[in-house]
Amino acid sequence: MRFILYSGVRAWYRIGAMRCPYCNSTDSRVTDSRPDIEDAIIRRRRVCNQCGAKFTTVERVQMRDLLVRKNSGKVEQFDREKLRRSIKLACRNREVSDDQIEKLVTSIHRRLETETIDDAVSSGTVGQMVSDSLLNLDPIAFVRFVSVYRKFSRIADFKKIINQIPEIDDDSDTASVCALPKTSLF
Numbered sequence: 001m002r003f004i005l006y007s008g009v010r011a012w013y014r015i016g017a018m019r020c021p022y023c024n025s026t027d028s029r030v031t032d033s034r035p036d037i038e039d040a041i042i043r044r045r046r047v048c049n050q051c052g053a054k055f056t057t058v059e060r061v062q063m064r065d066l067l068v069r070k071n072s073g074k075v076e077q078f079d080r081e082k083l084r085r086s087i088k089l090a091c092r093n094r095e096v097s098d099d100q101i102e103k104l105v106t107s108i109h110r111r112l113e114t115e116t117i118d119d120a121v122s123s124g125t126v127g128q129m130v131s132d133s134l135l136n137l138d139p140i141a142f143v144r145f146v147s148v149y150r151k152f153s154r155i156a157d158f159k160k161i162i163n164q165i166p167e168i169d170d171d172s173d174t175a176s177v178c179a180l181p182k183t184s185l186f
């Protein structure tokens with residue numbers, strides 16, 4: 001009886017516990033906590049008590065549940081990881097660091113949380129925010145991103161958007177702009 005009660009408590013505890021990414025154990029201890037005020041996150045350095053692996057967890061303040069309404073009308077939970085992946089893909093082989101990408105994702109996420117009042121933001125609003133931010137960061141990444149999110153199907157689409165970019169570098173290799181595979185982003 002005592003054993004059953006004990007395992008019940010353990011099971012309850014495990015729901016909120018952090019799993020070791022190496023051995024799946026929930027038995028770990030925190031060795032260091034560092035708040036990052038600018039990004040509103042806390043990084044916790046952990047050591048797994050089972051296998052000794054070290055890993056970091058990130059706690060992030062979520063201001064409210066954010067929903068995204070796709071063009072099809074379907075509503076989904078805002079997926080921060082998906083956003084990060086799509087930006088990273090657009091920035092592939094460009095001189096944009098992971099840190100810059102993370103900051104960009106954080107700023108877009110926060111703007112969506114604070115500037116939108118509707119229950120769900122449209123995927124177009126998200127796409128527009130990403131486009132605007134990327135244009136400032138890296139024009140090539142911008143063109144790549146826009147080509148995927150607006151589903152460019154003709155070279156003329158690229159010409160049109162490139163002509164809209166102010167003071168584009170004439171020596172830049174526009175061939176690399178078209179090299180991105182088409183994927184569904186939002």
Ligand SMILES: [Zn+2]
Pocket residue numbers: 020021022023024025048049050051052053
């Ligand atoms: Zn482990």
